[in-house]
Amino acid sequence: MPKTDPLKDNTRKWLYLILLSLVWGSSFILIKKSLLGLTALQLGGLRIVFASLFLFIFGYKSLSTITQSDWKWMAIAGLLSSFLPPLLFALAQTEIDSGTTSIFNSVVPLFTTIVGMVLFGVLVTKRQILGVFIGLFGTVALVLAGVEFDPDQNYWYSIFILLSALGYALNINIIKKHLTHLSPLAVTTGSFAVAFVPALLLVLYSDFFNEVVENKEMHRALWYLLALALFGTSIANIFFNRLIQLSSPVFAASVTYTIPLVAIMWAVLDGETVNVYQLVGGGIILFGVWLVNKRKR
Secondary structure (H helix, E strand, O other), X not given: OOOOXXXXXXXXXXXXXXXXXXXXXXXXXXXXXXXOOOOHHHHHHHHHHHHHHHHHHHHHHHHHHOOHHHHHXXXXXXXXXXXXXXHHHHXXXXXXXXXXXXXXXXXXXXXXXXXHHXXXXXXOOHHHHHHHHHHHHHXXXXXXXXXXXXXXXXXXXXXXXXXXXXXXXXXXXXXXXXXXXXXXXXXXXXXXXXXXXXXXXXXXXXXXXXXXXOOXXXXXXXXXXXXXXXXXXXXXXXXXXXXXXXXOHHHHHHHHHOHHXXXXXXXXXXXXXXXXXXXXXXXHHHHHHHHHHOOOX
C-alpha cells in the first residue's frame, strides 16, 4: 500500500466535499428541467445509460482490477446507489419541488449511521443516537408541515427520496468495508456496469426511441439530462467514491449538509417558494446530522 500524507488527504477530502456540494446541489434543478420533456422512467434510465457509456470510455480498463469476490459487493452497491436513486429521484420530483427534495436528501448521514450500527457493527455514541432521532423527527416534521401548508405537492412521494437515502447509506458502508482496495474509477465504473442493462431495458420499455424523433421538448430536455449524467452522476460518483476512501462513511455522507443550500438557491432562482416550515424541518434534520458528526474534544 502506498504511503499517504494525512495533511494532504484532509485537504483533498474537504475539496471533494465542496465540489460534490456544488455539483449534486445543482442536480435537482437539472432533474426538474429534464422532466419538462421526459417521463420519470425515461429520465432515470437515460441518466444511468449516458453516465455508464461515459464511464466505460475512460474506465473500462479498471474493471480488470475487480475480482470475482468483489463483484458480489459491487452488484449490491451498484443496484443500491447507481440504479435505484436516479429513478427514484426522478419519480419524487414529478410531485415535489427540487428544493424540498434536496432537504429530504439530508437524511443520508442519519441513515448511514443507522445502517453502520445495525448491519456493519460500527460503534456509535449516545450523542450520535440522539442526533439520529432528532434528524428523523425533523424528517417527520417536514412531511407533516408539507402536507398541512403546501397541499399542491404530494409529500407521499418523499418515500422515494428516503428509499434513495437508504440505498446511498448501504452503498457507503459496503464500499468502506469491502471495496476500499479498488480505485474510485473502478468502483464507479463497476457500479454502473451493474446498473447499465436494467437501465437500458427501462429506456426501451418507456418507448423513448419512438417518441424522441419528433418531440422538441424532449430534445431540449436531453441537454439538461446530458449535463446531469456527465457531471452530476459519472464524475460526481468518482469524486464521492474517492471521498469515502479518504474519510469516514459519516463524513462522506455529510456532503448533504451543503447540498440543500445550493439546491435551494437554484430553486428560488427558478421561481420556487421555500416556506419557513420547510426551513425549520430542514434545520432540525441538519442539527441531528451535526450531532451525529460532532467529534469529542
